[in-house]
Amino acid sequence: MLPAVAAARFAVAAGLLAAQPAPASVPAPAPVAVTVAGPAAILDAVKAPGATAVLVNVWATWCEPCREEMPDLVRFYREHRGKGLRLVTVSVDDEDQAATVGRVLASAGLDGKAFIKTGGDAAFIDSLDPKWRGAIPATFLFDGKGTRRHSWLGAVTYQALRSRVGELLSAPDKKPSKK
Amino acid sequence: MKLAHFAVALAIAATPAAALAGESSGGLTLGSKAPQATTKMKNIDGKQLSIADVAGKAGTLVIFTCNHCPFAKDWEQRIVELANGYTARGIGAVLINANNPDMHPEDGYAEMQTRAKSRGMKVPYVVDETSAVAKAFGASVTPEAFLFDKSGKLVYHGAIDDNRKQPDKVQARYLKDALDAVLAGKAPPVAETKSLGCGIKFRS
Numbered sequence: 001m002l003p004a005v006a007a008a009r010f011a012v013a014a015g016l017l018a019a020q021p022a023p024a025s026v027p028a029p030a031p032v033a034v035t036v037a038g039p040a041a042i043l044d045a046v047k048a049p050g051a052t053a054v055l056v057n058v059w060a061t062w063c064e065p066c067r068e069e070m071p072d073l074v075r076f077y078r079e080h081r082g083k084g085l086r087l088v089t090v091s092v093d094d095e096d097q098a099a100t101v102g103r104v105l106a107s108a109g110l111d112g113k114a115f116i117k118t119g120g121d122a123a124f125i126d127s128l129d130p131k132w133r134g135a136i137p138a139t140f141l142f143d144g145k146g147t148r149r150h151s152w153l154g155a156v157t158y159q160a161l162r163s164r165v166g167e168l169l170s171a172p173d174k175k176p177s178k179k
Numbered sequence: 180m181k182l183a184h185f186a187v188a189l190a191i192a193a194t195p196a197a198a199l200a201g202e203s204s205g206g207l208t209l210g211s212k213a214p215q216a217t218t219k220m221k222n223i224d225g226k227q228l229s230i231a232d233v234a235g236k237a238g239t240l241v242i243f244t245c246n247h248c249p250f251a252k253d254w255e256q257r258i259v260e261l262a263n264g265y266t267a268r269g270i271g272a273v274l275i276n277a278n279n280p281d282m283h284p285e286d287g288y289a290e291m292q293t294r295a296k297s298r299g300m301k302v303p304y305v306v307d308e309t310s311a312v313a314k315a316f317g318a319s320v321t322p323e324a325f326l327f328d329k330s331g332k333l334v335y336h337g338a339i340d341d342n343r344k345q346p347d348k349v350q351a352r353y354l355k356d357a358l359d360a361v362l363a364g365k366a367p368p369v370a371e372t373k374s375l376g377c378g379i380k381f382r383s
Contacts, residue, residue: 062249064282065378092375094344120341121374133206135320135378153319154378 031102036095038119039127045088045113047146052084053168054142060092061104066137069155074109076161083169087112206317211333214315220305223292235271238361244322245278246294247285248377251321253343262302265358272302277313278380310381320376324354328361337372
């Protein structure tokens with residue numbers, strides 16, 4: 001699929017763009033700045049001070065399940081970013097697709113730190129969750145200290161996010177439960 | 180069935196209990212037998228085949244893949260070359276599509292036939308019609324390879340190689356190295372790897 005077509009389909013699926021072209025007087029949102037980075041830089045963004053909870057969403061512009069989960073992710077993030085929620089998106093699109101990724105994220109109403117993953121797959125996968133085999137979409141929840149608290153291997157829903165992230169946001173000092 | 184003792188080993192592993200015993204959250208564990216080995220699946224030539232039916236005297240390669248996934252497409256030619264090439268050397272091979280084509284029509288049966296022909300595929304490409312085989316393997320991503328040695332034990336699980344986009348810049352040929360090791364009667368130098376891929380669209 002052509003990147004521009006994928007971007008348009010993604011935005012429509014995210015429920016943030018009408019299927020019809022926007023009036024000419026409505027400017028397109030400014031693209032989100034996207035950084036091509038490996039797992040160390042991505043984890044630095046996760047662990048940066050100032051957040052109570054951090055969601056890392058791994059996706060691609062051509063990935064239909066990723067598009068399908070995006071409205072819930074956008075809604076939840078918008079409702080909770082004022083409470084200390086940080087969102088880090090990591091696209092696994094090709095590295096030369098940063099402009100497309102940035103446009104798609106902007107059209108979906110997302111901001112925050114945005115990356116395109118570079119480097120070997122295994123190190124990236126294990127940096128987020130050693131039990132993850134690499135299937136996208138996947139979303140990972142970290143607490144404010146950078147400790148992984150939950151993984152959704154597959155699409156997330158608003159309800160699932162509310163259950164796990166809401167708990168963390170309301171009890172930021174709670175220790176991770178031992179299983 | 181090509182090899183009696185391998186088939187027996189696979190058949191023993193065909194029970195749900197045996198399948199569950201070998202699974203972990205990351206898929207089938209090393210040393211396990213192939214689960215669902217006698218489950219028949221429809222090949223692109225219309226015949227019903229099981230993993231036991233395609234077992235090779237030197238080993239057996241099972242790859243979960245599909246048509247639509249960009250990751251699978253990028254590795255597709257290398258998958259076909261490995262499967263075709265090592266089948267001629269005594270490795271049985273089967274490619275399995277466990278995706279629900281309702282989610283991606285490109286993964287439908289007719290499209291599988293077309294893709295196999297266009298890529299020169301000489302090994303079976305079968306439909307896991309209930310996704311039961313993929314689930315029993317603990318497969319979660321396309322493409323995902325499982326290599327069994329001549330005794331039927333899983334000796335390699337994971338990626339094709341370490342560079343999906345640039346075949347000429349591959350540094351670690353995980354699956355090829357594992358295949359060569361199995362042919363030589365040795366343990367693969369790397370037994371488990373991971374790669375990014377598309378989540379399998381399981382049929383409910």
